[in-house]
Amino acid sequence: MIPLLTKPYEASTAIAPFRIVAFSDAASGAKVAQATLATQPLVGTTGKVPTAAGEMADITRVGIGGVQLGGTVIAGDRLTSDANGCAIKATIAGQHIIGTAEAPGVAGDIIDYLRAGGVHSGN
Known part of the structure; x- marks a missing residue:
């Protein structure tokens, strides 16, 4: 981090x-x-x-932070929040994103992410 x-x-x-x-x-x-x-x-x-x-x-x-995952992600996935404040892959247009995953992981893992907030376009 x-x-x-x-x-x-x-x-x-x-x-x-x-x-x-x-x-x-x-x-x-x-x-x-x-x-x-x-x-x-x-x-x-x-x-x-x-x-x-x-x-x-x-x-x-700003920068690279750590976040606990609530599901499976791969490096480069845009991340949003689940109901517990854990990061999951953003998949639906309109979801707010916290940034992008810097590493792959599964639920419970703590990974680095690059902070880059925004709204997911659905792509």
Whole structure:
């Protein structure tokens, strides 16, 4: 992992290590929670330390971060979030992506990914 920019955000709920997060208070942009939908804007990923509600979580915003997988991916796959904040392959147009897989893996693995947010075009 080579995060170039991490930013602290307050966790509104407990967040597990290496999980994708989304804004839980989009009006202020100050709090995050584990992502639960592929269609919500994704902020970044947590590191190896779990975060309790009310604590500050360091979120990888730019660079290469680590993420736990919720399914099988190959290197180069665009990644989105499953219901548990784990990365899965984006397959449907309109899904928000966190970046691209730097390595293959299966559910439960922690892999590096290149942070490059956006919306999947369906291709």
